[in-house]
Amino acid sequence: MANVTDLQTKYSKLAQEYSKLRAQNQVLKKAVVDEQASSASLKEQLKQRDQSLRKQEQEMDSLSFRNQQLAKRVELLQEELAVSEAKGKKGKSKGDSPSQHGLQTQSVFDEDLQKKIEENERLHIQFYEADEQHRRQEAELKARLEELEKDAEQHQTAVAGLTTKYVETIERLQSDKARLEVKSQTLEREAKECRMRTEECQQQLRRCQSELNRQVKQSSSVIQEKVPFNDTKFSDYNSLNVPSHNRRHQLKARDVAGQALSFIQDLVAALLNFHSYTEQRVHIYPLDSSIEPISPLNQKFSQYLHENAAYVRPLEDSFLQLYQSITEDTVTVLETVVKLKSFADNFSTYTHFLQKILPYQLKSLEEECEAPLCTTALTAKNKELQSDTKKVTSVFEKLQNYINLLALPSVRQDAMPQSSTSAVFTQLAACLHSLHDAIKEMSKHYNQKAGIEQELPTVTQKLCTTTECLLGSLGSLTSSTGKIATFFSNNLDFFTSSGYNPRGCTVALNPLQAESMLANKKKAAIYINAIKKARPQSVPYREALSNRRILTSSTESREGLTQQVQQSQEKIARLEQEKEHWLLEAQLGKVRLEKENQRIADLEAQFAAALGGSPTSQTAAASTLAQSQEEAETELRATGKEMTLCTSLVGMLCTTPTVEHVGDEESREQLIKTHYMARVGELTTQLQISDSKAVHFHSECRALAKRLTIAEKSRETLSDDVKMANQNITRLQDELATTKRSYEDQLSMMSDHLCSMNETLSKQREEIDTLKLGSKGNAKKNKGR
Numbered sequence: 001m002a003n004v005t006d007l008q009t010k011y012s013k014l015a016q017e018y019s020k021l022r023a024q025n026q027v028l029k030k031a032v033v034d035e036q037a038s039s040a041s042l043k044e045q046l047k048q049r050d051q052s053l054r055k056q057e058q059e060m061d062s063l064s065f066r067n068q069q070l071a072k073r074v075e076l077l078q079e080e081l082a083v084s085e086a087k088g089k090k091g092k093s094k095g096d097s098p099s100q101h102g103l104q105t106q107s108v109f110d111e112d113l114q115k116k117i118e119e120n121e122r123l124h125i126q127f128y129e130a131d132e133q134h135r136r137q138e139a140e141l142k143a144r145l146e147e148l149e150k151d152a153e154q155h156q157t158a159v160a161g162l163t164t165k166y167v168e169t170i171e172r173l174q175s176d177k178a179r180l181e182v183k184s185q186t187l188e189r190e191a192k193e194c195r196m197r198t199e200e201c202q203q204q205l206r207r208c209q210s211e212l213n214r215q216v217k218q219s220s221s222v223i224q225e226k227v228p229f230n231d232t233k234f235s236d237y238n239s240l241n242v243p244s245h246n247r248r249h250q251l252k253a254r255d256v257a258g259q260a261l262s263f264i265q266d267l268v269a270a271l272l273n274f275h276s277y278t279e280q281r282v283h284i285y286p287l288d289s290s291i292e293p294i295s296p297l298n299q300k301f302s303q304y305l306h307e308n309a310a311y312v313r314p315l316e317d318s319f320l321q322l323y324q325s326i327t328e329d330t331v332t333v334l335e336t337v338v339k340l341k342s343f344a345d346n347f348s349t350y351t352h353f354l355q356k357i358l359p360y361q362l363k364s365l366e367e368e369c370e371a372p373l374c375t376t377a378l379t380a381k382n383k384e385l386q387s388d389t390k391k392v393t394s395v396f397e398k399l400q401n402y403i404n405l406l407a408l409p410s411v412r413q414d415a416m417p418q419s420s421t422s423a424v425f426t427q428l429a430a431c432l433h434s435l436h437d438a439i440k441e442m443s444k445h446y447n448q449k450a451g452i453e454q455e456l457p458t459v460t461q462k463l464c465t466t467t468e469c470l471l472g473s474l475g476s477l478t479s480s481t482g483k484i485a486t487f488f489s490n491n492l493d494f495f496t497s498s499g500y501n502p503r504g505c506t507v508a509l510n511p512l513q514a515e516s517m518l519a520n521k522k523k524a525a526i527y528i529n530a531i532k533k534a535r536p537q538s539v540p541y542r543e544a545l546s547n548r549r550i551l552t553s554s555t556e557s558r559e560g561l562t563q564q565v566q567q568s569q570e571k572i573a574r575l576e577q578e579k580e581h582w583l584l585e586a587q588l589g590k591v592r593l594e595k596e597n598q599r600i601a602d603l604e605a606q607f608a609a610a611l612g613g614s615p616t617s618q619t620a621a622a623s624t625l626a627q628s629q630e631e632a633e634t635e636l637r638a639t640g641k642e643m644t645l646c647t648s649l650v651g652m653l654c655t656t657p658t659v660e661h662v663g664d665e666e667s668r669e670q671l672i673k674t675h676y677m678a679r680v681g682e683l684t685t686q687l688q689i690s691d692s693k694a695v696h697f698h699s700e701c702r703a704l705a706k707r708l709t710i711a712e713k714s715r716e717t718l719s720d721d722v723k724m725a726n727q728n729i730t731r732l733q734d735e736l737a738t739t740k741r742s743y744e745d746q747l748s749m750m751s752d753h754l755c756s757m758n759e760t761l762s763k764q765r766e767e768i769d770t771l772k773l774g775s776k777g778n779a780k781k782n783k784g785r
Contacts, residue, residue, distance in 0.1 A: 005718075008187075009725050011180045013732060018173045020736065024743065025166045031750060032159040038757065039152045045761070046145060049768060056134065056775050063127060063778070070120060077113055084109070130778060137771060141764065148757075205711065208704035215701060253332040256491055257323045263487060266480040268316045273473035275308035280466045282364060295367060301360035304353075311353040314346040334409040334421065344400075344407035351400040354393050362386050373456055381449040388442035395435045402428040422496040429492050432485040439481050443474040 282302045283294065294302075322339040326332050334340070365382045368374060374382075405424050450467045453459055488495075 005721050005725060008184075009728060011184060013728075014173065014176055014180065016732060016736065018170075018177070020739065021166060021169055021173070025170070027743065027747065028159065028162050028166070032155075032163075034754065035152065035155045035159065038754070042145075042148055042152070042761070045765070049141065052768060052772060053138065056771075059775055059779050060127075060131070067120075067123065067127070070116070074113070074116060074120070077109070077116075081109055081113065126778065130774070134771070137767065144760070144764070201711070205708065208708070212701060212704060215697075247328060250326070250328050250330065250332060252494060254323075254326045254328070256494060257326050259487060260484075261319055261323045263480060263484045264319045265316055266476070267484065268312050270473055270477035270480050271312050272309060274470070274477055275305050275312070277466055277470040277473055278361075279305035279308075281463070281470060284460070284463050284466055285368065297360060297363050298367070301357065301364055304357045304360065308353070311350045315343070315350060318343040318346045334406060336410065338410050340403075341407045341410055344403045347403050348400050351393075351396045354396055358389065358393050361389055365389075373458055375452065375456075378449065378452050381445055381452060384445045385442065385449065388438060388445055391438045392435070392442060395431060395438050398431045399428070399435065402431060425492060425495045429485070429488045432481070432488050436478065436481040436485045439474070440478050443471070443478050446471055446474055 279302050282298050282305070318339065322337065322343055325337070325339045330336070365386050369379045369382050402424055406421075406428070409421075450471060453467065454464065
């Protein structure tokens with residue numbers, strides 16, 4: 001089953017990775033397509049810019065050609081001007097009117113020439129500036145184009161590498177998927193077989209459990225009916241695991257309770273001093289109540305602090321009652337310590353008192369911060385004290401919860417198992433250490449605050465004295481909490497150990513068992529005292545146990561006992577019949593004896609009468625007496641023949657001993673003896689068969705118990721595997737979330753990069769458009785000229 005779960009988890013993990021890689025591949029494909037589109041657009045833009053550059057070069061060529069033409073035209077005009085000037089000098093002598101006309105034409109040409117020269121200079125300057133600007137833009141665009149080509153090549157290489165990687169991973173995952181599908185099919189078949197086997201095992205387990213329950217009930221009934229002894233020293237002689245009274249545990253518990261009582265008393269004294277000096281400080285600082293009234297908030301806070309003894313004193317009283325309830329003659333476990341509930345209630349009351357005064361204490365510190373002479377350092381210390389006060393109150397709340405949990409078993413049975421009790425004691429020890437640390441921090445901050453307050457100019461002697469007393473109470477409170485935490489950690493093994501659990505059982509002791517244990521202890525003490533006073537002769541304990549073992553082995557089953565009882569009852573009935581027979585015989589013998597006595601008396605009377613008469617009468621009387629004696633003897637012999645008793649191993653037989661019946665009597669006795677010996681042999685064989693069956697059933701029960709333990713262990717391992725699988729699932733979910741977050745960040749970065757690239761491209765387009773417009777304007781101006 002573990003392999004099935006492992007393969008399922010691996011398959012699910014691979015499926016998750018495949019889906020994740022597939023999603024990543026889609027994202028990367030989209031990014032590649034976008035990059036390809038952007039690179040294509042950039043190429044188109046590059047082509048357009050090349051075309052525009054060619055057009056601008058052509059325009060520059062045309063402009064240079066036009067400029068050359070204009071320069072030649074200017075030269076021609078200058079030559080014409082020189083020729084005209086020479087002609088003018090020649091024609092000065094001809095007259096005034098043509099000279100004036102020549103002067104006018106010459107001035108017109110001079111103005112036109114001057115304009116053309118200025119325009120030519122301006123065009124040269126514009127052409128030079130446009131050429132320089134075009135070169136700079138061309139260099140910038142070439143550099144940007146090279147950078148973009150490099151970026152595109154890098155993206156192409158990255159995309160190619162990722163595509164090859166993802167293709168390989170997809171192929172590998174597909175092969176793994178095919179292999180895992182085959183494995184999953186085989187594992188499903190194995191799982192079906194395992195389910196069938198588990199169902200069969202569960203059915204066998206239920207049958208075994210029912211059989212074991214039946215045998216346990218039968219064994220418990222046999223133990224209750226037939227086991228009168230219990231021994232705590234030799235476990236071999238013990239059939240019932242009854243807990244015994246642990247005097248050493250009681251002495252240790254009383255010693256520990258005494259030490260805890262002394263620490264609690266110190267803690268109560270320190271808390272009383274702390275609350276009292278805090279009340280005095282509230283009346284003194286920040287406002288002195290003897291000079292001016294304090295704020296209503298501090299008045300309420302002082303009133304609550306004045307009532308602290310009503311909440312702190314019951315802690316010591318209830319713990320003293322708890323200490324007094326722990327004696328040598330009691331049973332000290334969480335289920336029997338009833339006084340712990342009252343201590344827990346008083347501790348809860350004190351915790352509620354701390355919660356009630358907490359907001360007033362925080363507000364009082366805030367009022368101290370609002371005082372006019374409060375510095376920034378003092379304000380910082382007051383804020384630290386506020387946090388320390390909150391921390392101390394929260395730690396007291398935790399202690400209240402743990403103490404209430406420990407007091408719960410004394411109120412309600414089966415409220416908390418032994419493992420939970422150990423965990424609560426461990427957490428309580430850690431909480432006590434945290435309380436010591438919190439009070440230590442608060443004492444340190446109070447010391448620092450007191451040092452800062454002494455530097456203030458308005459501090460009075462009364463405030464200094466109260467602050468010193470408050471620091472002393474905090475020091476004693478720190479030492480008492482440290483002692484309590486150290487004491488509890490040192491005795492943690494004693495608190496978590498169970499001194500009264502029955503051997504071989506993890507169930508806690510309940511109060512009824514404790515009462516019965518104490519009653520048994522008293523009975524044992526009375527019995528031992530009685531033995532000490534009068535020592536009667538008794539069988540040794542081991543001899544009695546051996547005799548009991550022999551007795552239980554000889555009468556192991558109830559059927560044999562019932563058979564013995566029936567046989568004894570039949571024997572008793574037969575003996576009763578024989579008793580009645582003999583009673584009748586005794587009555588008959590008594591009647592006969594009375595008759596014989598009467599006859600003897602008559603004969604003696606006759607004999608006496610005959611003695612007083614003639615000798616013939618004496619002889620007659622003597623002859624009658626002798627005759628009567630002979631008759632009595634014959635009757636006695638007859639009765640003896642009738643009442644002859646024959647005793648043997650089989651029983652008792654009354655016969656009349658005649659010669660012809662002696663052989664029949666012996667043969668009948670021999671037949672009866674052989675019959676009963678055969679019956680005894682059959683019963684011994686049946687007893688041996690039943691013993692062998694019992695041994696077989698016992699071995700089967702042991703094997704089933706072993707199988708049950710193995711099944712429980714496998715169940716525990718499977719539960720551990722399930723826990724590990726859940727942990728792996730959570731870890732994979734976390735990894736998926738992190739990878740998803742990282743890919744989202746990467747996509748956002750890529751989108752930002754694309755946005756920046758689009759912005760640069762738009763800027764370049766705008767620059768190109770401006771250059772085109774500028775070149776077109778220049779071309780139009782040149783054409784117009």
